Amino acid sequence: MDGNNVMKGGCPVMHGGNTEIGNHPTKWWPKTLNVDILHQHDARANPMDPDYNHRDAVKTLDFQGVWDEVDKLLTDSQVWWPADWGHYGGLFIRLSWHAAGSYRLGDGRGGAGTGNIRFEPLNSWPDNASLDKARRILWPVKKKYGNALSWADLLVLAGTVAYSNMGLKTYGFAFGRKDIWGPEIDINWGNDSEILAPTNERVTDVEDATSMYNPLAASHMGLIYVNPEGVNGNPDPAETAKYVRMTFARMAMDDVETAALTVGGHTVGKCHGGLAPDEVGPAPAGADIVNAGFGWSDPGFNGKANTAHTSGLEGAWTTNPTKWDNGYLNLLFKYEWEAVKSRAGAWQWEPIDIAEEDKVPDATDPSIKHNPLMTDADMAMKVDPIYREICEKFHKDPDYLSETFAKAWFKLTHRDMGPKANYYGPFVPQEDLIWQDPVPAGSTDYDVDAVKAKIADSGLSAAEMIATAWDSARTYRGSDMRGGANGARIRLAPQKDWAGNEPERLAKVLGILEPIAADAGASVADVIVLAGNVGVEQAIKAAGQSVPVPFAPGRGDATDAQTDADSFSVLEPVADGFRNWEKQNFDTPAEELLLDRAQLLGLTGAEMTALVGGLRMLGVNYGGSKHGVFTQREGQLTTDFFQTITDMDYKWVPVEDDGTYQLQDRTTGEVKYTATRADLVFGSNSILRAFAEVYAQDDNEAKFVRDFVAAWTKVMNADRFDLVA
Structure with a gap:
């Protein structure tokens, strides 16, 4: 050229x-x-060697050495970012808190389990201002311990070590989080028009905090929890209390845990309001390249801690901000407080007529004293009657506060790690906590082939067995590693009564499988999965092929006492495109709901395609629906779904006001099949059609069966963390 x-x-x-x-x-x-969300963290984005296994690596880590190194950093104040009172405790705690605080119970996404705060949008959220500096301070530790120490672990460890250093008896800490290498594009952080848009953009009624759109939890785009200045920036602790209660509840915290976290989180550290927000430079994602990845450049910053800017609020909550004590509650209840503007123009609360001995030393010059501050959320602890009662108990019994906070902090920072099988290191507490969804160990000492034979002779149809196994396993969420077939919680409340599990059919199947499990000494969880495998193998044989479905025994059966029914309610599927079902007509298209379920299950686009096409042929649609069952050989694992969806002899015709479609013969107009959007997307979307065409080819019938079996086994074993090296 x-x-x-x-x-x-x-x-x-x-x-x-x-x-x-x-x-x-x-x-x-x-x-x-x-x-794209199905391939966001594929191997091409991962700089580690193909055979790198983080679980193997973390076992080699010098756990105590890492703890000690972080502890030393706490008082190693850097010239380029000096520590408040010469101690980074408050900064490290805020880093850990904000790394973990993006978790929400609704879909299990967010949280500290992946180190996602290193990437946008979290890296550049205004609520995370200056945490870019905290990560750089920790870099020498990460550099020294290398691959065995993930950023995800280090970011959470930092705050835990800080609390221990400042006098709290911490509850424990677990290593084992695995880093990602790019943004989590699957997370819906909201459709707000701008960062820090008014709360009314994410609620249907500002007066009703519970009207916030699910699965969102924070009151504004760009915040972890609530606006510290008040709802929409207007000081009103009673109103703020509603949003505090809502956002913490959506993080799986009750009122006692919420109060403990608020009190304990603000017992140390300070807020920074060096200058007006419009004078601060852009966030990291918008900053100039010469800023070396830092954001929020501060022209008023003169290298002293007392001139730094973060939130715009200015001051510390307690008289001794580097010590774990009862100072927060002492001051909160001792004084009356009034709303004033900080030097940066932000609303905050300060005490009226405070005694000199209760004032706070300046972060740089201890000879200077300042008023303490409270945010609107802090004042909510005094104004809201429920929070006040809890905080009064904490005030009277500091040991109770310490114990409650330590457990709540552990929950906050470990909530998205799944069961204890994912925990590593000497600081892991021995106690089993109900929010960890404990499952007792299952037996492997039984005759699998004999159980399969009994299942095959049980009179259950292949479709009944496959649907039950699928429903048991599909609850798994890779976002927080909850749900799945292990534990057989499908036989317990609330799952046994979920509409999507077809309770009548489920009760029939369990009534047959449970005695088989008892006679064999196997868990019901194992037998449910094994029955699904038997059904799949029968369908493969009926199609003229012979491919065994892998099975690994060892699942356990959870009890009602080990199951937090309220917490599990959020795992209820409201739609399952794999079984062509929606609980109600949603504004969200069926194919997007299918994609969301596939992503939570950890499936690739090809795996999702194979499973949908195969399950349609196996006749496991909810309620026996024939939508998408593009075959005259129902019950056989064939490629008929893909051959039909790519066949130009058919035209697709919508059924008026029904949300379904007909596949009509182009020549005769005869209706051959019916379908939903969750079917037709595999012929209309260019990427999914490319996958479907692979399976529609004449030479890929055997490949399809192999791929279906592999994807099926992946879902059945998604929560078998004991199988991972």
């Missing part, structure tokens, strides 16, 4: 090209299903 023919501007490079989110196809064609 002649260089003189290059377009004006002189550079043939695409200037951002596909690296810009704005050039994603969905920008130009917003109805296109974006399947």
Whole structure:
């Protein structure tokens, strides 16, 4: 190509090209299903060696050495970012808190389990201002311990060590979190028009905090919890209390845990309001390259801790901000407080007529004293009658506060790690906590083949067995590693009564499988999965092939006492495109609901495609629906679904006001099949159609069966953390 023919501007490079989110196809064609979330953390984005296994690596870590190194850093104040009172405790605690605090119970997404705060949008949220500095302070520890120490672990460890250093008897700590290497694009942080948009953009009624759109929890885009200045920036502790209660409840915290976390979180450290927010530089994602990845440049910062800017609020909550004590509650209840503006113009609460001995030493010059502060959320602990009663008990019994906070902190920072099988290190507490969804160990000492034979002779149909196994396993969420077939909680409340589990059919199947399990000495959890495998193998044989379905015994059976029914209610599927079912008609298209379920299950696009097409052929649609059952050989694991969806002899015709479609013969107009959007997307979306075409090819019938079996086994074993090296 002649260089003189290059377009004006002189550079043939695409200037951002596909690296810009704005050039994603969905920008130009917003109805296109974006399947990128199924491949967001694939091997191409991971810099580690292909055979690297973090579980193996973390076992080699010098756990006490890491703890000690972080402890030393706490008082190693850096010239480029000096510590308040020469101690980074408050900064490290805020780092851990905000790394963990993005978790929400509704879909299990967010949280500290992946180290996602290193990436956008969290890295550049205004609520996370200056935490970019905290991570750089920790870099020498990460550098020294390398691959065995994940950022995800280090970010949470930092705050735990800080609390221990300042006098709290911590409850414990577990290593084992595995880093990701890019943003979690599957997380819906909200559709707000801008960062820190008014609360009314994410609630249907500002007066009713519980009307916030699920699964959101924070009151504004860009905040972890609530606006510290009050709802929409208007000081009103009674109103703020409603949002505090809502957002913590959506993080699986009750009122006692919420109060403990608020009190304990603000017993140490301080807020920073060095100058007005509009004078601060842009967040890391918008900063100049010379900022070396830092954001929020502060022209008023002169290298002293007392001139730093973060939130705009200014001051500490207690007289001794580097010690774990009862100072927060002493001051909260001792004084009356009034709303005032900080030097940066932010609303905060300060005490009226405070004694000199209760004032706070300046973060740089201890000879200078300042008023303590409270945020609107802090004042909610005094104004709200429920929170006040709890805090009064904490005030009278500091040991009770310490114990309650230590457990709540552990829950906050470990909530998305799943069961204790994922915990490593000498600081792991021995106690089993109900929010860890404990499952007793299951037996492997039984004759699997004999159990399979009894299942095959039980009179259950393949479809009944497959549907039950699928329903048991599909609750798994890779986001927080909850749910799944292990524990057989499908036989317990609330799961046994979920509409999507077809309670009548479920009761029939369990009534047959439970005695088989008891006679064999196997868990019901194992027998449910094994029955699904038997059904799949029968369908494979009926199709003229022979492929065994792998099975690993050892699942246990959870009890009602080990199951927090309220907590498990959020795992209830409201739609399952794999079984072509929706609990109600949703505004969200069926194919997007299917994609969300597939992502939580950890499936790739090809795995999702194989499973949907295969399950349609096996006749396991909810209620026996024939939508998407594109075959005359129902019950056989064939490629008929893919052959039909790619066959141009059919035209697709919507059924008026029904949300379903007909596949009509183009020549005769005869209706051959019916379908939903969760079926047709595999013929309409360019990526999914490409997968479907692979399985529709004449030479790939055997490949399809192998791929289906592999994907099926992946789902059945998704929560078998004991099988991972």
